[in-house]
Amino acid sequence: MAASASCLSLVVLVALATVASAQLSPTFYDTSCPRALATIKSGVMAAVSSDTRMGASLLRLHFHDCFVQGCDASVLLSGMEQNALPNNGSLRGFEVIDSIKTQIEAICSQTVSCADILTVAARDSVVALGGPSWTVPLGRRDSLDANVPEANSDLPGPTSSRTDLEDAFRKKNLTTVDMVALSGAHTIGQAQCGTFKDRIYNETNIDTTFATSLRPNCPRSNGDNNLANLDTTTANTFDNVYYTNLMSQKGLLHSDQVLFNNDTTDNTVRNFASNPAAFSSAFTTAMIKMGNIAPKTGTQGQIRLSCSRVNS
Ligand code: HEM
Numbered sequence: 001m002a003a004s005a006s007c008l009s010l011v012v013l014v015a016l017a018t019v020a021s022a023q024l025s026p027t028f029y030d031t032s033c034p035r036a037l038a039t040i041k042s043g044v045m046a047a048v049s050s051d052t053r054m055g056a057s058l059l060r061l062h063f064h065d066c067f068v069q070g071c072d073a074s075v076l077l078s079g080m081e082q083n084a085l086p087n088n089g090s091l092r093g094f095e096v097i098d099s100i101k102t103q104i105e106a107i108c109s110q111t112v113s114c115a116d117i118l119t120v121a122a123r124d125s126v127v128a129l130g131g132p133s134w135t136v137p138l139g140r141r142d143s144l145d146a147n148v149p150e151a152n153s154d155l156p157g158p159t160s161s162r163t164d165l166e167d168a169f170r171k172k173n174l175t176t177v178d179m180v181a182l183s184g185a186h187t188i189g190q191a192q193c194g195t196f197k198d199r200i201y202n203e204t205n206i207d208t209t210f211a212t213s214l215r216p217n218c219p220r221s222n223g224d225n226n227l228a229n230l231d232t233t234t235a236n237t238f239d240n241v242y243y244t245n246l247m248s249q250k251g252l253l254h255s256d257q258v259l260f261n262n263d264t265t266d267n268t269v270r271n272f273a274s275n276p277a278a279f280s281s282a283f284t285t286a287m288i289k290m291g292n293i294a295p296k297t298g299t300q301g302q303i304r305l306s307c308s309r310v311n312s
Helices: 002-019 036-050 053-066 094-107 114-128 148-154 162-170 176-187 193-202 208-214 241-247 266-274 276-291
Strands: 190-192 227-229
Touching (some): 036 053, 036 114, 053 114, 053 176, 053 276, 094 114, 114 276, 162 176, 190 193, 193 208, 266 276
16 A cells, blocks of 8 residues: 555656656657658758868757757847857857758748757757767747847856856756766867967966967957867867866866866766766766756747747
8 A cells, every 4th residue: 555655656756757848759740740850960961061160059059049048949039149148259050050940841831940950950960070869859849039138147158167057057957967968068169269368378277288279379469259179189079088188177168177177076077088978878868958948838939930030
């Protein structure tokens, strides 16, 4: 009797825990748009083969979508969150998503959301650059609005401390391990000089040769838009070398190096540096969790016709 009662409460608990993302399902478009996933994949592969960095840009776009009122494509609405401080002059890839959306509208009109296209494109970008794959739950709908103040307050910045980063991720129900794993996205892509200038001239927990090599292209005054690779060793491959770099004080951003700085996240960094499978597993788990932040489902929001504006 007692055993069956506790069994029942376990079932209730599990049901409650899954309810938040219960309406998302990997098979969501299997009947309504069976070619959706293949269309997204070929669009991403084409974009990455003509511009390798695009894989990084699409992954970042998804992160910046999900951290602001959930993964609802609010970041894609033109002239809104795009103008927020962490995004302005640095987000890329809008035209790739718009072009994939056009192709999908041609095969299944007003069926596949921009939020889902971006989530799948982020996964396909990681795969295109040699990283792990995972199954993406689907069925998100697109927002009717954007939230510029939340983009300014909730997206972490490059000068964040470790505790700032932990707080920002905890606010989205992501753990410290999720945060360290997701930061591994900085194994690809680039950052502008303005985001790491203070680090290469003023910080002490940086490899001297590394700092010196970055200075010509990031002078003390001006050059703020000049680019450097986030992963100085294997810039175009999605691997775990980002963590090895941190262990040799070659994190590009202040917010990268704080993850390995004689502190509580050092062991997680060591684990991901020495064990690629542990990193892949933690990264894919965290990407699914991030992709499930506050999805709009059912009758919420809309399926946009064009990702850059709400339907008229
Ligand atoms: C932990 C907190 C994070 C901070 C403070 C941060 C900050 C930044 C900054 C400042 C840049 C350079 C932007 C520029 O100069 O234009 C950047 C680039 C990038 N970030 Fe993050 N980021 C964080 C987490 C993440 C996460 C969770 C992801 C994805 C899962 C991600 C993916 C990327 C990628 C791929 C790039 C390169 C984009 C490109 O080359 O277009 N970042 N990040």
